[in-house]
Amino acid sequence: MRFQLSGEQEDLRGAVRAAIGRRAASGSSWLVAQFPAPLSGVAGPGAHPPRLDRGLWREFGELGFFSMRLSEADGGAGLGLPEAVLAFEEAGRALVPGPLIATHLAAGEVPGAAEGEVVVAAADGRLVEWLDEADVVRRGAEGAVPMKSVDPLTSLHRVPAPARTDPVAVLLTAAEQLGTATRVCELAVQHARTREQFGQPIGAFQAVKHLCAQMLVRAEVARAAVYAAAVTADRADIAAARLLADEAAERGARDCLQVHGGMGFTWESEVHLHLKRAWVRAQRGGGATESEELLAADLAV
Amino acid sequence: MDLSYTPQEEEFRARLREWLGKALPTLPAKPSPQDWPARRAYDLGWQRMLYEAGYADVHWDASPTIRLIFLEETEQAGAPYVGANFVGLLHAGPTIAAEGTPEQRARWLPPVLRGEEVWCQGFSEPDAGSDLAALRTRAWRDGDDYVVRGSKIWTSHAEVADWCELLVRTDPEAPKHRGISWLALPMDAPGITVRPLRTLAGSAEFAEVFLDDVRVPVANRVGEENDGWRVTMVTLSFERGTAFVGEVVACRRVLGELAAEARGNGRWDDPVLRRRLGRLNAEFRALWRLTQWNVSEAEASGGVPGVGGSVFKLRYSHARQELYDAAAEVLGPDSLDLDRPWMPDRLSSLSYTIAAGTSQIQRNIVGERVLGLPKGR
Numbered sequence: 001m002r003f004q005l006s007g008e009q010e011d012l013r014g015a016v017r018a019a020i021g022r023r024a025a026s027g028s029s030w031l032v033a034q035f036p037a038p039l040s041g042v043a044g045p046g047a048h049p050p051r052l053d054r055g056l057w058r059e060f061g062e063l064g065f066f067s068m069r070l071s072e073a074d075g076g077a078g079l080g081l082p083e084a085v086l087a088f089e090e091a092g093r094a095l096v097p098g099p100l101i102a103t104h105l106a107a108g109e110v111p112g113a114a115e116g117e118v119v120v121a122a123a124d125g126r127l128v129e130w131l132d133e134a135d136v137v138r139r140g141a142e143g144a145v146p147m148k149s150v151d152p153l154t155s156l157h158r159v160p161a162p163a164r165t166d167p168v169a170v171l172l173t174a175a176e177q178l179g180t181a182t183r184v185c186e187l188a189v190q191h192a193r194t195r196e197q198f199g200q201p202i203g204a205f206q207a208v209k210h211l212c213a214q215m216l217v218r219a220e221v222a223r224a225a226v227y228a229a230a231v232t233a234d235r236a237d238i239a240a241a242r243l244l245a246d247e248a249a250e251r252g253a254r255d256c257l258q259v260h261g262g263m264g265f266t267w268e269s270e271v272h273l274h275l276k277r278a279w280v281r282a283q284r285g286g287g288a289t290e291s292e293e294l295l296a297a298d299l300a301v
Numbered sequence: 302m303d304l305s306y307t308p309q310e311e312e313f314r315a316r317l318r319e320w321l322g323k324a325l326p327t328l329p330a331k332p333s334p335q336d337w338p339a340r341r342a343y344d345l346g347w348q349r350m351l352y353e354a355g356y357a358d359v360h361w362d363a364s365p366t367i368r369l370i371f372l373e374e375t376e377q378a379g380a381p382y383v384g385a386n387f388v389g390l391l392h393a394g395p396t397i398a399a400e401g402t403p404e405q406r407a408r409w410l411p412p413v414l415r416g417e418e419v420w421c422q423g424f425s426e427p428d429a430g431s432d433l434a435a436l437r438t439r440a441w442r443d444g445d446d447y448v449v450r451g452s453k454i455w456t457s458h459a460e461v462a463d464w465c466e467l468l469v470r471t472d473p474e475a476p477k478h479r480g481i482s483w484l485a486l487p488m489d490a491p492g493i494t495v496r497p498l499r500t501l502a503g504s505a506e507f508a509e510v511f512l513d514d515v516r517v518p519v520a521n522r523v524g525e526e527n528d529g530w531r532v533t534m535v536t537l538s539f540e541r542g543t544a545f546v547g548e549v550v551a552c553r554r555v556l557g558e559l560a561a562e563a564r565g566n567g568r569w570d571d572p573v574l575r576r577r578l579g580r581l582n583a584e585f586r587a588l589w590r591l592t593q594w595n596v597s598e599a600e601a602s603g604g605v606p607g608v609g610g611s612v613f614k615l616r617y618s619h620a621r622q623e624l625y626d627a628a629a630e631v632l633g634p635d636s637l638d639l640d641r642p643w644m645p646d647r648l649s650s651l652s653y654t655i656a657a658g659t660s661q662i663q664r665n666i667v668g669e670r671v672l673g674l675p676k677g678r
Binding site: 002005006209228243295298 | 302303304305306307310366369556557559560561564569572575576578579580582583584586587588590591593594596597598600601609612615616661663664665667668669671672673674675676677
């Protein structure tokens with residue numbers, strides 16, 4: 001048993017992180033694009049439906065983000081779910097916007113999806129993300145009505161009939177949540193080490209230190225569950241992974257906001273974006289209820 | 302990321318399972334929890350069986366993965382836990398193996414492996430709990446002996462132990478971590494008084510130990526004089542390694558039993574309870590995966606358990622308490638009856654967030670050593 005990242009997996013994670021980092025550093029990052037000047041004309045949620053950056057989508061296509069699980073004969077890299085989970089974890093931690101999972105799952109089935117030439121949206125439960133930017137819409141988006149999305153970087157529609165849940169989509173969502181859980185812990189620790197009150201870094205106070213420690217504990221428990229589910233692809237393992245990852249992301253982002261104090265409550269701090277995205281993702285795959293019931297049923301056999 | 306076991310590991314599992322199937326039916330009846338001599342005999346007898354079958358030193362010499370398989374299989378088969386052998390096998394033994402002289406290893410290790418001698422632990426004191434390094438039990442040199450005066454607390458199995466791994470202050474002038482030594486105290490030495498402490502679960506699981514000018518040969522010191530803190534850290538890191546493998550397996554079994562009970566008594570129809578049990582299923586699945594993750598990490602780093610142990614303990618101790626709270630919800634009013642299953646365990650589980658480093662101390666460890674947050678003033 002070697003339940004650790006292999007050298008190749010470490011490399012893949014590093015490559016995805018570097019590619020996303022280059023994009024963010026180029027000044028054309030989604031965060032900058034969405035908020036051109038601090039506070040100028042930024043009018044709260046839903047005021048401007050977010051636009052998807054097609055250049056970013058093609059870059060992700062070139063990176064192999066959508067095609068990585070296709071065989072090499074089909075233009076992919078022949079990688080598995082563990083590698084996909086590592087890539088989605090990175091996208092999650094960087095708040096990359098867009099229907100990444102729907103497009104990834106459409107690679108090899110919808111022409112142009114694998115290359116990032118086409119944006120694919122799909123209904124998940126009663127929601128469709130990025131419907132207005134999609135070139136191709138899969139699965140039950142009939143009768144979709146726009147919502148005033150809580151997440152300024154995700155456009156949302158509600159649909160009348162719930163769409164079925166794809167376990168792989170649930171797993172990749174859990175990977176994104178894991179990325180958020182890790183990122184918000186880093187942000188909180190960074191702030192707690194540098195922000196001084198009462199003559200010392202606030203991270204020296206146990207009340208703050210213990211919040212940060214619990215964020216790490218939740219993230220690391222979720223990491224073990226998510227990576228294991230990627231290896232087994234078992235439905236109960238995936239359900240467990242999503243519950244733990246949702247908890248780690250949502251509660252982690254809440255605690256991160258708390259550690260940031262008043263600044264955490266502002267629009268200009270990035271903390272709220274992590275929390276809002278975590279809320280969006282937690283609604284996918286039938287929400288927590290469906291996973292809890294699946295795991296309860298699993299106990300009875 | 303690989304969750305599969307090697308052919309050698311699978312072979313070890315198959316052989317162990319086969320042996321357990323034959324050996325466990327030959328065990329004598331479990332003794333009463335109040336009968337200490339009988340418990341000692343039972344636990345030593347089990348260790349003797351392991352020794353004769355070649356499994357005695359699995360905690361010491363086997364790879365972390367083999368240790369994981371051993372603990373998983375023995376728990377699943379319902380084999381006895383280490384019990385009175387806990388300190389000898391998992392604390393004092395590994396410390397002597399790592400830090401002792403060849404003579405010390407030859408004197409103390411074989412009787413532990415053969416199930417002949419019981420060890421207890423004399424670390425905590427009434428005024429040195431979480432702040433263990435503040436311990437004040439003094440030891441003076443007098444010829445070839447140390448003379449020890451002080452008191453220890455939370456010493457499990459003190460009534461039936463042959464030896465005690467004892468931390469004493471040998472230099473009161475040095476900074477607190479630097480004046481401590483590690484001694485092997487023979488429990489039959491004159492001047493030792495053992496006073497059992499009753500836990501809130503009603504059992505006498507541990508004791509206070511009073512040391513009134515007890516003489517301990519200098520030859521019983523493991524490691525250098527005043528180097529006992531470092532020697533001790535070796536021991537504690539063992540405790541936080543694979544110590545909880547069997548318990549996670551046990552929790553997953555209990556959870557299945559709870560679901561069966563709830564189906565039988567009608568509580569299963571309550572979706573709130575059902576979802577609570579579903580969430581606990583997620584919790585213990587994740588803790589099992591975290592165990593496998595930590596074991597794999599220990600394997601890669603040459604067997605030394607990392608800080609992953611603190612992360613695990615924080616989550617596990619809380620989860621286990623949640624498990625028994627859920628059991629109480631399944632049982633309803635019957636949860637007040639200590640003859641019902643799980644309810645004595647519910648009481649015992651209250652110690653999990655305190656023993657072997659409180660959750661608060663663990664959070665300090667995680668905050669400072671993993672996250673790099675500054676120490677408080």
